[in-house]
Amino acid sequence: MQEIRHGIFLTIVILGLILPRLILAGYPLGSVYISFGIFVSLFVDAILSYILFGSIIVSLVYFLSVLSLIDILNYTNLVNIYILFPYSMGLATALFFGLIIRRKYDDEFLSSLKKINITFNFYTILIPLVFLIFAIIIYLYIYYSQLLLIGSFIAFLLLLISGKKEDSPLILSSWIFLPYVMSQIGSNREEKGICIGEIIGILKRASFSSSKISTNSNYKWVSYKSKFYINLEGNKNFNIIIVGGSGSGKSHLAKNIIRRGNFRFLIFDIHGEYDVNAKRIDVSKISINPLSLFGQSPRQRALEVAYMIKSIFNLGSLQTIDLSNIIVDAYGEKGIFEDDERTWNLPPPNFRDVLMLLEKKKKLVTTSQELNKIQSLEPYIYFLATNTFMDNSINLYDLIIDDYVLDFSKVTIPEIKYVIIETILRSILAFMYISGQSNFRKMIVIDEAPFILSKESGEQLMERLFAESRKFGFGFILISQSIEYVRKLIPNTSYVFALNIVDPTEIDFISRLIGGQDPDIFKAIYNSLPKLERGLIITRDILRDEIILVRSN
Numbered sequence: 260m261q262e263i264r265h266g267i268f269l270t271i272v273i274l275g276l277i278l279p280r281l282i283l284a285g286y287p288l289g290s291v292y293i294s295f296g297i298f299v300s301l302f303v304d305a306i307l308s309y310i311l312f313g314s315i316i317v318s319l320v321y322f323l324s325v326l327s328l329i330d331i332l333n334y335t336n337l338v339n340i341y342i343l344f345p346y347s348m349g350l351a352t353a354l355f356f357g358l359i360i361r362r363k364y365d366d367e368f369l370s371s372l373k374k375i376n377i378t379f380n381f382y383t384i385l386i387p388l389v390f391l392i393f394a395i396i397i398y399l400y401i402y403y404s405q406l407l408l409i410g411s412f413i414a415f416l417l418l419l420i421s422g423k424k425e426d427s428p429l430i431l432s433s434w435i436f437l438p439y440v441m442s443q444i445g446s447n448r449e450e451k452g453i454c455i456g457e458i459i460g461i462l463k464r465a466s467f468s469s470s471k472i473s474t475n476s477n478y479k480w481v482s483y484k485s486k487f488y489i490n491l492e493g494n495k496n497f498n499i500i501i502v503g504g505s506g507s508g509k510s511h512l513a514k515n516i517i518r519r520g521n522f523r524f525l526i527f528d529i530h531g532e533y534d535v536n537a538k539r540i541d542v543s544k545i546s547i548n549p550l551s552l553f554g555q556s557p558r559q560r561a562l563e564v565a566y567m568i569k570s571i572f573n574l575g576s577l578q579t580i581d582l583s584n585i586i587v588d589a590y591g592e593k594g595i596f597e598d599d600e601r602t603w604n605l606p607p608p609n610f611r612d613v614l615m616l617l618e619k620k621k622k623l624v625t626t627s628q629e630l631n632k633i634q635s636l637e638p639y640i641y642f643l644a645t646n647t648f649m650d651n652s653i654n655l656y657d658l659i660i661d662d663y664v665l666d667f668s669k670v671t672i673p674e675i676k677y678v679i680i681e682t683i684l685r686s687i688l689a690f691m692y693i694s695g696q697s698n699f700r701k702m703i704v705i706d707e708a709p710f711i712l713s714k715e716s717g718e719q720l721m722e723r724l725f726a727e728s729r730k731f732g733f734g735f736i737l738i739s740q741s742i743e744y745v746r747k748l749i750p751n752t753s754y755v756f757a758l759n760i761v762d763p764t765e766i767d768f769i770s771r772l773i774g775g776q777d778p779d780i781f782k783a784i785y786n787s788l789p790k791l792e793r794g795l796i797i798t799r800d801i802l803r804d805e806i807i808l809v810r811s812n
């Protein structure tokens with residue numbers, strides 16, 4: 260942590276100034292031996308400051324801190340132009356080797372300036388001001404020093420920028436703690452949104468790591484302590500993707516987001532593991548009619564249903580077209596026609612009606628080719644003509660208005676499970692279009708997202724939902740053990756949370772996704788992902804453009 264780093268450094272600086280004088284006690288203060296001892300310690304201090312703080316600017320300000328200490332320790336004989344020499348030599352040496360090892364220069368202080376987030380209030384101004392007045396009194400009337408007075412004034416200005424009023428007493432220390440105050444700039448985070456845990460590390464170019472997760476890279480986890488908020492309102496969409504291996508804490512994290520968020524939710528609970536406060540529906544006990552129109556035209560819905568069946572059973576293109584035509588005919592049998600919108604509200608057919616229509620058509624065909632065509636569709640319709648798909652035993656729009664958990668754990672046939680999920684998601688999409696733009700907030704959680712995304716029609720539907728749902732007030736939390744299936748959705752996702760992963764291909768892809776182009780960052784994430792304990796998350800804080808390690812709670 261910053262406090263420890265600065266504490267260690269200042270202790271070493273003070274020891275470096277005092278020890279030569281103590282060890283060489285017999286010699287006068289201005290003697291060559293004592294001066295040489297102090298010069299060596301200043302050379303070492305400069306190198307150390309660069310290693311610890313990674314910023315030439317901070318190191319230079321620390322030189323002023325050292326000057327202040329020399330002033331306070333009353334080493335008047337030393338305050339001359341020559342003491343600049345060992346310090347600047349040390350800094351040049353550190354910079355030279357730093358550039359060789361790290362290959363490029365980036366300054367921690369300069370990058371923190373980009374993250375300044377100033378929020379003034381009465382106390383963030385008043386408290387530093389009180390300490391500034393004290394400092395003025397001390398350095399003008401008690402211990403006259405223009406140098407220290409200037410330091411206090413700069414510390415005051417930096418404290419106003421950092422907004423850390425609790426650090427105000429440091430103004431009295433003038434230059435001495437100024438580098439610490441500088442390191443606090445840009446470290447205050449926005450505290451808006453849903454708190455899902457604590458940031459415990461930030462991935463930074465550093466010489467040593469302060470976390471037990473080793474990265475074997477120039478980038479290391481530098482300790483940090485702050486709450487982590489996800490601010491969906493401030494983002495371009497409300498979508499979240501959670502990836503991680505089995506038992507890594509994915510559902511735990513999703514539950515926390517929905518419990519703490521200020522929105523309605525609907526959970527597709529594939530394994531029956533969501534013990535949240537909501538209405539529960541045992542999906543094995545309900546029926547849903549996939550042929551419901553949900554405000555769409557019969558042809559459009561017929562195409563969607565045919566495409567869904569194609570995706571499940573791998574139908575050919577011609578079969579899919581035939582199927583869609585038969586479904587359109589089934590709508591016609593119920594008096595629902597493409598060109599008469601008033602009829603779209605009539606009760607829709609179900610798959611039993613489609614099956615009966617197929618039987619009828621079989622009797623009317625004249626060629627064996629036509630008969631084959633119909634017979635090739637029969638098994639699929641037969642499969643779907645179960646009680647589960649008779650009619651809607653629940654009001655699908657209710658699912659949107661209240662908090663619901665749809666428990667799929669007792670639906671054993673994957674194809675049936677899939678049809679139900681896709682049908683409900685289609686009804687949600689239709690609801691969005693019917694209701695129009697809205698400030699309404701609803702989060703839809705899909706556990707085991709690959710289940711839906713592994714089918715072509717499911718993938719296309721999810722892509723549409725991800726891209727369009729924000730303006731209608733909807734967001735999604737998709738949970739997956741594999742990034743493979745969710746990768747197309749990532750451009751429309753605000754947060755990607757990666758938990759413990761051990762599969763090398765997955766690790767490779769996620770490291771690239773979160774780390775970007777830099778090979779050192781990639782390596783750091785690659786090496787960290789398999790070491791994450793349960794509940795530890797690696798993610799990118801988009802607002803501050805930092806990669807962070809979060810402990811979810």
Ligand SMILES: Nc1ncnc2c1ncn2[C@@H]1O[C@H](COP(=O)(O)OP(=O)(O)OP(=O)(O)O)[C@@H](O)[C@H]1O
Binds near residue numbers: 503507
């Ligand atoms: N941050 C956490 N703090 C405390 N307990 C946690 C945390 N994260 C997960 N757990 C616990 O660890 C167990 C496994 O977590 P969870 O079910 O969320 O994992 P998962 O990744 O969803 O697993 P699966 O893929 O097998 O469903 C649960 O008992 C959960 O309560």
